[in-house]
Amino acid sequence: MTESNGSNRILPETRWVAALVIPFLIVAFIILYFFPDNTAKLFAWEIKSPMTAMMLGSAYAGGIYYFSGVLMARQWHRIKVGLIPVTIFASVLNVTTILHWDKFNHGTLPFFAWVSLYFTTPFIVFALWLRNRGQDTNQPDKSDAIVPPLVRLVIGAVGATTLVIAIFLFLNPALMMQLWPWTLTPLTSRVMAAMFSLPGMVGLGMAMDARWSSAQIILQSQGFSILLILVAVFRDRADFNWTMAGSWLFTIGLGGMLAGIIVFYAYFNAQQRIQTK
Numbered sequence: 001m002t003e004s005n006g007s008n009r010i011l012p013e014t015r016w017v018a019a020l021v022i023p024f025l026i027v028a029f030i031i032l033y034f035f036p037d038n039t040a041k042l043f044a045w046e047i048k049s050p051m052t053a054m055m056l057g058s059a060y061a062g063g064i065y066y067f068s069g070v071l072m073a074r075q076w077h078r079i080k081v082g083l084i085p086v087t088i089f090a091s092v093l094n095v096t097t098i099l100h101w102d103k104f105n106h107g108t109l110p111f112f113a114w115v116s117l118y119f120t121t122p123f124i125v126f127a128l129w130l131r132n133r134g135q136d137t138n139q140p141d142k143s144d145a146i147v148p149p150l151v152r153l154v155i156g157a158v159g160a161t162t163l164v165i166a167i168f169l170f171l172n173p174a175l176m177m178q179l180w181p182w183t184l185t186p187l188t189s190r191v192m193a194a195m196f197s198l199p200g201m202v203g204l205g206m207a208m209d210a211r212w213s214s215a216q217i218i219l220q221s222q223g224f225s226i227l228l229i230l231v232a233v234f235r236d237r238a239d240f241n242w243t244m245a246g247s248w249l250f251t252i253g254l255g256g257m258l259a260g261i262i263v264f265y266a267y268f269n270a271q272q273r274i275q276t277k
Contacts, residue, residue, distance in 0.1 A: 006135040018070040032057030044114035054232035062225030069217035083129040085201035090121040092194035100187040145212040145271035159203015169193035181247035
């Protein structure tokens, strides 16, 4: 790794934004995950599929976990992998809002909160990444484990595959609506694209940084989000078309990803402990 003059600190404005975003995410998570049938009254638009609502809520729960990590972490490189994925996620939702403007509950507080968040977050978070990236020393911690190139290649390939799914969800919602395990609309297909772009970009970000310490917080947040999605699948299982291969691919794929995260995390945590001895 190349050296840098950075101090590896997290700039104060990065923490300020994290602190401002978390309350929005908490409210959205509670509404979408625990009251998915009441989005017409409680959310920025009516999400007719409870599974879509709970999946978006699960993404917000992962965001709560990640931004809480931003507040508690002391080194920039430990949280840097998450900012570009958040930027892409928010950007896709920004464009989706513009494309489906007529579907939203205009004039309501949830709509104002949604627009305020997604018309500003992509630019603010990207600016934070630009400002803070120079702080990275590009060096592993003294007790760090190093992720081998082959492992990072696999992670990057999984991330790229997830991004391809996100692109199809956004650009060809009509096709994906036919293949998806539960009912989608053009709007929710593009919202789903945002949700798939997030782990896709995380995978590419992890592939580009060999330090295990750089992956820990974002990996924890992704694992937490996937766990909640799997619980949502169980809750809303009656709305899945289990005669379609897509239902099984979705569920087994998520289960495999969660298992992979657990194994990956356990192994490299063990390697990190070896480094401290």
